[in-house]
Amino acid sequence: MAFSFPRHRPDFWTWITISIVAVLCILLILPILRVLTLGFIDPDTGSLTLDNFIEVFTRNYYLNGLKNTLFVGALGTLGACLIGIPLAFFTTRFLITGKTLISTLAILVLVSPPFISAYAWIMMMGSNGVITNFFGGIGINIPTIYGAHGIILVFSLKFFPFIFLMTQTALTAVNKSFEDAAENLGCSPWQRFVKVTLPLVFPAVSTGAIICFVLSIADFGTPAILGRGFRTLSTIALSAYRSELGGPPTMAVTVSILMMAISMIALVAQRRILANRRYASSLTNLPVAVKLSGWKNAAVHFFSHGIVFLAMLPSAVVVYTSFLKTKGPVFVGGFGLESYDRIWRDAPDAIYNSFLFAIIAVTFITITSGLISYVIVRRDTKAAAAIDFLMMVPYLVPGVVMAIGFVTVFRNGMPNFFGPAFLLVMIYYIRRLPYGVRSTTSSLRQIKPSLEEAAVNLGATPLGAFVKITVPLIFPGIVVGALMGFITAINELSSTLILYDAGTITMPVKVYLAVLDGEFGLAAALSTILLLSTGACVYAVFRFAENRNSAFI
Amino acid sequence: MASVEISGLRKLYGDVVALSDISISIPSGTFYTLLGPSGCGKTTLLRTIAGFHQQSAGQIAVDGSSIEHLPAHQRDVAMVFQDYAVFPHLSVRDNVAFGLKQRRIPAKEITRQVEEVLEVVELGKFVDRMPHELSGGQQQRVGLARAIVVRPKVLLMDEPLSNLDARLRVDLRAELRRIQRDLGITTIYVTHDQEEALAMSDVVCVMEGGIIQQAATPLDVYLRPSNRFVASFVGANNFLQVGNFKGECVLKCCGSSVSQHLPAGPVVCALRPEDISVKVDEDPSSLLNTEISIPVQIKEVSFIGREMEIFATTDNGEAIKAVGRSDSKVIALPVDSRAWFCVERQNLSFFRDSELGERV
């Protein structure tokens, strides 16, 4: 029997896989590799060196930055856990009036940008804040919000929803028999919580905590606005980048590598701890929420509603402030629409740019995330596995770092060949692509592959089957992914600050600059527009998503 | 209507040989069934024909023209899926029309053909239903209608009935066969259910380990299995050791001479449980010369209604089973009592003593 080897013809999906890998190489791998290599190169001689790292690890300026970053990151995460875990426990184990409202508000907190709450806290507790002045008026000097404690407060109140939502999901899936058994063996309710329930939801809690930690490390707006001399790696990276303009951004890149390394180490550590903690749970005996009475009931309600109230307070203050009567940068008492009037005069381009860039980026995300999901879910190749892995990378690379990588790749040697607008759209695209892909991937996993095969078998081309069968079936997932991409793209601050120029200013940048200038009215009006767009998208996600909470985390 | 010719087909998954040197020839209009235990490569063969897998080597020809290099959507072989694969977002009408639209048939003609084929599968009343409003059996009818409406050269079915309950399976089996006959469409049907295979097929192709063991009519496969695997997989069988005693072949368990001329090497004798008659108190020496009798010790008799199953061991400890009309005398036998299992010599067959040992 003679063997004939079939002519190998790459099919449609092979071409798509190749294209995806190419795009990811250019937009993701290349910038990160450039950042990694530049850190090991002497800016003057161009030779390989470890001097940059030696400088970072010996000079106090950088060492303090590192310590500060870890400090606010760790304590912010701890704060988020201390808020999120009890809240999750209360809302799943006790009957809480207004439970849906609590998770809705938590989601709103989660998606609204951190720099807005940072500056709202300044308006409340800054040197000229409402609360500061109130207490000052009655002769009490309370500490201002500036510094490490302020940043930790903002991080805790900003990032607790990750812990809350993930722990809540895990708690509703814990088999009640475990807890019953513990109680039966003589545990008090508190012992039972610490010894049984908490360990069972530990995987979820630690995943949420890692997200908080990585986001805290990467966050630029909060330390920039509240720091006042308290510098973290992200603010140091940006200043280094600014002072190195014109030459190779060596120190900015070295600090960036450090930031990436911290995120990676945290993730790897969490994975290792989790590795031998996999609890299979049968859902035979679902936990039920009990009704509390008396002071316990009151305390639990007070805590649950109080927390989300406190977390929403900054947004409320911002919206309120935007309707205050102003004259220039000064509030003159009473209500008025001057702030909005000023946006139309001073910052229409910021609004226009923000929407334009976000919409273009999200359009690309929408088109490509379906294709990428298809490759990840349906194609059993090494390339597909690699793409799946690469989709996690943008979560781990801070915006400042990614932007510096973009600059070193796309501006180096070809000045302004790629305009800032193009780079901004591309960086929004690559940084927010994982939101789209994750959402479409989870939809696609629920679709039987035989449906696409049936279409092909009946004569549809692979692309035809994808468009006529796959896309309609994963449509809700695509919409949710696009909305999440839009929310996160329009609120992007850190990488935009590095890449924008006069013609490509966006709303978050304008807010940031206005806050630095003390133009709180203008900042409030712009932030209100951001919050409104974000809220509208959240509402739309609620309409489309099968599981409203899991769409956001 | 078309003939199918497969030659030298191989399929490897990494190092795993899923199909090894498959060569079959299916005349036009045949109902051809691939039968074999789970994991033997049936699905792989079917999906390779459909173009969902790329073969490692070999040719597939439909009506003499080779299709193995064509992408799946150009092969004109329609498939009916085990999990129905009815498009959940399309109505019954649009599901059935899907293939016709791909072929750019005029809308009017599509409407006519869809209604016609839905009459054939008895779903005429359901044209405008959505799939989730249909039962499993009805969904599979939609799957069938969708496949046959495009008048494919070959119809492929991968265990289309295995997700249905037992009653429906038997009903739909007959209906499938009727529709296939009426249309005269060449059909390759995959199942692990031997009863289904024997009842429906023109040709049954028994597979094991990615290799074709036997391809023949249902009766031939049952009466003249080509090797020991087929003999044990299709229908039940007892295998007894055969030894050589003074130049004669005898059953080791009882010394009965079974044949003069068997080749050298270990051989087993196969006898079907339903060919055995149980004698309780007759003297076996009074038997005719055309029968052999095997003394056994009864281990268990289970009465299962229409018939009874008798489990026993021979004198050298081989397990042996008989099936017969229920007989109160036999059912009353206590454990370990003696009896004789009698078989006509013409019902014995012989195989080399290995898993795939051929018939001798």
Ligand SMILES: Nc1ncnc2c1ncn2[C@@H]1O[C@H](COP(=O)(O)OP(=O)(O)O)[C@@H](O)[C@H]1O
């Ligand atoms: N995608 C795959 N990758 C690796 N091995 C496979 C794959 N699909 C099937 N196999 C192997 O090929 C053999 C034949 O499988 P299959 O054709 O599905 O058998 P059947 O349909 O007869 O149950 C099995 O051993 C199975 O494990």
Ligand SMILES: [Mg+2]
């Ligand atoms: Mg199979």
